[in-house]
Amino acid sequence: MNLFNYKTHAVKVIFGKSILDALDEELPEGKSNIAFIGSGRNSALVEKIKNLEKVGGVFHFDKIIQHVPQDLVEEAGKFLEGKEVDIILCLGGGSAIGLGKALVLNSNAELWVVPTTYSGSEMTNIYGISQNGVKTVKRDDRVHPHKVFYDPYLSIGMPLDLAVPSAFNAMAHLVEALYSRESNPIVNSLAELGLKNLLAGLRSLSQEKVMTAEINEKLLFGAYIGGKVLCEVSMGLHHKAAHVLGGNFNLEHSKIHTLLLPFVLKYQWDFLTEGVQRNFQAIFGGPLPYQTIRELQEKLGAGFNLRELGLSREDIPKAVDFLMQMTYPNPAPMIMDHLILMLESAY
Ligand SMILES: NC(=O)C1=CN([C@@H]2O[C@H](COP(=O)(O)OP(=O)(O)OC[C@H]3O[C@@H](n4cnc5c(N)ncnc54)[C@H](O)[C@@H]3O)[C@@H](O)[C@H]2O)C=CC1
Numbered sequence: 001m002n003l004f005n006y007k008t009h010a011v012k013v014i015f016g017k018s019i020l021d022a023l024d025e026e027l028p029e030g031k032s033n034i035a036f037i038g039s040g041r042n043s044a045l046v047e048k049i050k051n052l053e054k055v056g057g058v059f060h061f062d063k064i065i066q067h068v069p070q071d072l073v074e075e076a077g078k079f080l081e082g083k084e085v086d087i088i089l090c091l092g093g094g095s096a097i098g099l100g101k102a103l104v105l106n107s108n109a110e111l112w113v114v115p116t117t118y119s120g121s122e123m124t125n126i127y128g129i130s131q132n133g134v135k136t137v138k139r140d141d142r143v144h145p146h147k148v149f150y151d152p153y154l155s156i157g158m159p160l161d162l163a164v165p166s167a168f169n170a171m172a173h174l175v176e177a178l179y180s181r182e183s184n185p186i187v188n189s190l191a192e193l194g195l196k197n198l199l200a201g202l203r204s205l206s207q208e209k210v211m212t213a214e215i216n217e218k219l220l221f222g223a224y225i226g227g228k229v230l231c232e233v234s235m236g237l238h239h240k241a242a243h244v245l246g247g248n249f250n251l252e253h254s255k256i257h258t259l260l261l262p263f264v265l266k267y268q269w270d271f272l273t274e275g276v277q278r279n280f281q282a283i284f285g286g287p288l289p290y291q292t293i294r295e296l297q298e299k300l301g302a303g304f305n306l307r308e309l310g311l312s313r314e315d316i317p318k319a320v321d322f323l324m325q326m327t328y329p330n331p332a333p334m335i336m337d338h339l340i341l342m343l344e345s346a347y
């Protein structure tokens with residue numbers, strides 16, 4: 001008998017329906033006022049939402065900045081002051097969703113999310129706000145979205161240099177869930193399912209070289225499960241390293257996740273149990289899954305290195321210092337020289 005704890009969150013997921021049809025069905029009777037958080041790229045859609053029968057007013061805040069600066073939260077808060085908002089509707093990537101999460105902390109509105117990348121933030125109770133160059137990441141169940149809408153046609157025009165790294169960001173959540181100390185049979189099965197969908201989507205993309213609704217559906221499904229497991233179990237070295245390199249050295253979020261993924265999995269490999277190794281091998285279809293991942297990244301034009309992402313070589317020991325100061329469960333021991341070697345090879 002396996003003994004485990006499993007905490008999950010109440011959220012309604014509407015997968016595969018056009019966002020306008022889905023909103024029409026999900027909005028309560030009467031007239032709802034909506035705070036729409038999403039970039040100006042969505043103005044045409046906002047006009048269509050305004051025309052839905054069950055919509056009262058739509059207040060569109062269109063300034064989105066990665067890592068959610070505190071000043072931006074205050075600016076958006078002022079914009080919404082005095083407006084009776086029933087629903088905060090975020091449409092965009094992790095940055096738009098992050099701003100919506102910060103706003104819902106001071107609001108009685110429900111948080112509804114339409115993700116257009118694969119960050120997975122729409123399925124988590126995690127939020128981050130940055131101030132004076134420092135990003136603070138917390139968990140709070142009040143920021144977990146109430147409803148999530150996945151519309152594969154909406155983000156079909158996503159450029160591949162955004163889609164590919166973002167899909168590897170989702171893969172990182174699933175990979176770390178598979179070896180998380182808190183994992184359990186439910187999270188394990190979910191992680192396998194998510195990885196199979198992401199791999200199928202990425203392999204099709206590497207052949208077809210163009211995003212289709214079918215590929216986007218697979219990637220969105222993998223991202224949905226990726227966000228869910230990110231919320232449900234603790235993450236290890238990979239996420240801490242991405243947090244340090246992204247937050248403290250300002251490297252782009254999804255690209256740093258992409259780069260770290262094979263290097264960190266290699267670092268962990270010998271410390272994974274045989275059962276976990278076999279699980280990875282079965283999912284990725286080869287003896288060394290970290291190699292399979294890197295080869296797939298190269299085929300997709302995402303075989304990045306730390307130098308081109310903007311880190312200077314002298315910053316490697318500084319980054320490792322930050323990592324050594326953090327405490328978190330991880331399969332492989334944190335050994336300073338080994339971590340430096342890992343980042344040197346990623347450089
Ligand atoms: N709280 C959580 O659970 C999580 C939070 N995050 C946070 O989310 C942020 C990163 O989110 P990402 O989604 O990677 O990037 P992002 O939200 O910063 O978007 C990157 C760029 O792509 C554009 N974009 C978004 N969707 C598009 C589409 N379909 N077509 C064309 N352009 C599009 C955006 O306007 C932006 O310019 C980071 O701050 C990260 O820390 C990421 C994962 C989980």
Ligand SMILES: O=C(O)/C=C\C(=O)CC(=O)O
Pocket residue numbers: 098126127128137169239242243
């Ligand atoms: O940094 C945040 O806003 C919160 C969590 C994440 O970004 C998770 C991740 O590293 O993808």
